[in-house]
Amino acid sequence: MGMSWARAFAASGPPPVFAAIGAGGLQRAEELHGTLRLQRSPRQAAILLVLGEIAPDLLPFLQRLHDHLPHPRATIWHRATPPGDWTDPVQATADGLERTLTDLWRSILSGDRASEPDFLPDKPPNEWRGVGPHGQGGKGMMGGTPYGRPMAMTDDDLRDGLSLDAYSAPFGPFLPMLPPGLILDLTLQGDVIQSATATRPPCPQPGSDDRPGDAIARLMRVMDMPALALRRTRDGLPPAMGIAMLRRAIPDGLGRARDGTDVRDRLDRWRDKDAPQADDGTRLSDLLPGLEWHEAMIVLNSFQPDRIRAICARSGPEGGDEDDKDGNRDAPAHAPPDHGGHQHHDMTGPAA
Amino acid sequence: MENTIQILLLTALSLGAVMALQQLGGLSDAPGVTAPQAAPFIGGAAPGTHAWQRFHVRYYTMTLLFVAFEMEMMFMYPWAVVFVEEGIKALVEMGMFLAILTIGIIYGWREGIFAWE
Incomplete structure (x- = not known):
């Protein structure tokens, strides 16, 4: 076959890996960034690395x-237990991970191991259904529910109340720039976040809170400074010059929590290795609305795993309404008085 | 006639190259893209709505201002070359042109272009 030389060439390189991080896998993922070719999207990966225990939900x-990965593909479970119905799972021990990865990469390329089939059926989640009697047609931008999903509907913009289409989607739980396990329900107008709720808090990461070097590295990676994020000085932090550059690149006053600290203050605490801050009752609705996507990712990565877990745990779909009623919250300055809108919030959950 | 033949040959060549590449892709033993693979990647969750949406192009007032001044410049260079020959006629033409563009700038003023944030 004519593809064999291409496959041999691919096999000589490092395997492209996408890491799905579960409970307790964050610290290990940080170590692996130096040795593995971790991709930002499953589209570029051949091997799905499951790091840490994956909760049943x-x-x-x-x-x-898993189904997003292109063929040929395989899954490796590292510090994780594969569920019983996962066919022929590959597990890797702590010191044998790289060896297992390379062997698996070679074997799926040579065809010794078959590429893993899809879990989901090969059809759209819902059938096409237009408004007509034969399932045809719609009404422009607003019409029908093509493939069972509604079109984006208009909603008032936070900034000036312009009614254009608001886009709602659940992001996570394995998005590389989000805390692992967090499912973030965002409503966006263009790039600007209108509302944010956490339908599922991040996975617990025991032992990650007293590793400020890792936290700074994660923030650097979000700011697209991956090379600096890999380097550590003797005190376990990235180089001081890099931290100073990172600090200057972060806007002043971004992501102010209820205790008055912004992203820069939290970075300073990590740099000075101060104890993690006590929880102050901040919610996602204090932090994210009005920010653009990239700012929001900086803010979310400026908290230690335990603290962002606490913030998300009280920012659930039912927690937010209660919070608005108690009235002793500093409303964001740019929030309009009546942001009710005509948004179909019930349609934003993950499709079954 | 020679040009037509060249154009036809070039069209045939490019179409042939595209079709050959498509056939080459079919030779690969990789399975085709399935429905779950075609879904967007947002971290493992499934999107609730379609991504087709309208959002506001907020820089449109700046664009208006840019186009107004750019058009002014585009006309002014050739106008400056012929101004001495044409005299008062060219001056009147430029006055009309600037008047039209000024309407755009005044409209932009009302929309708040000059209120810098």
Whole structure:
């Protein structure tokens, strides 16, 4: 076959890996950034690396993620228990991970191991259904529910109340720039976040809170400074010059929590290795609305795993309404008085 | 006639190259793209709505201002070359042209272009 030389060439390189991080896998993922070719999207990966225990409620998400990988593909479980119905799971021990990865990469390329089939059926999640009697047609931008999903509907913009289409989607739980396990329900107008709720808090990451070097590295990676994020000085932090550059690149006053600290203050605490801050009752609705996507990712990565977990745990779909009623919250300055809108919030959950 | 033949040959060549590449892709033993693979990647969750949406192009007032001044410049260079020959006629023409563009700038003023944030 004519593809064999191409496959041999591919096999001589490092395997492209996408890491799906579960409970307790964050610290290990940080170590692996130096040795593995971790991709930002499953589209560029051949091997799905499951790092840390995956809670049962995250399994459907993991399966959907698994199906995104192009063929040939395989899954490796590292510090994780594969569920019983996962066919022929490959598990890797702590010191044998790289060896297992390379062997698996070679074997799926040579065809010794068959590429893993899809979990989900090969059809759209819902059938096409227009408004007509034969399932045809719609009404322009607003019409029908093509493939069972509604079109984006208009909603008032936070900034000036212009009614254009608001886009709602659940992001996570395996998006590389989000805390692992977090499912973030965002409503966006263009790039600007209108509302944010956490339908599922991040996975617990025991032992990650006293590693400020890792936290700074994650923030650097979000700011697209991956080379600096890999370097550590003797005190376990990235180089001081790099941290200073990172600090200057972050806007002043971004992501102010209820205790008055912004992203720069939290970075300073990590740099000075101060103890992690006590929880102050901040919610996602204090932090994210009005920010653009990239700012929001900086803000979310400026908290230690335990603190962002606490913030997300009280920012659930039912927690937010209660919070608005108690009235002693500093409303964001740019929030209009009546941001009710005509948004179909019930349609934004993950499709079954 | 020779040009037509060249154009036809070039069209045939490019079409042939595209079709050959498509056939080459079919030779690969990789399975085709399935429905779950074609879904957007947002971290494992499934999107609730379609991504087709309208959002506001907020820089449109700046664009208006840019186009107004750019058009002014585009006309002014050739106008400056012929101004001495044409005299008062060219001056009147430029006055009309600037008047039209000024309407755009005044409209932009009303929309708040000059209120810098």
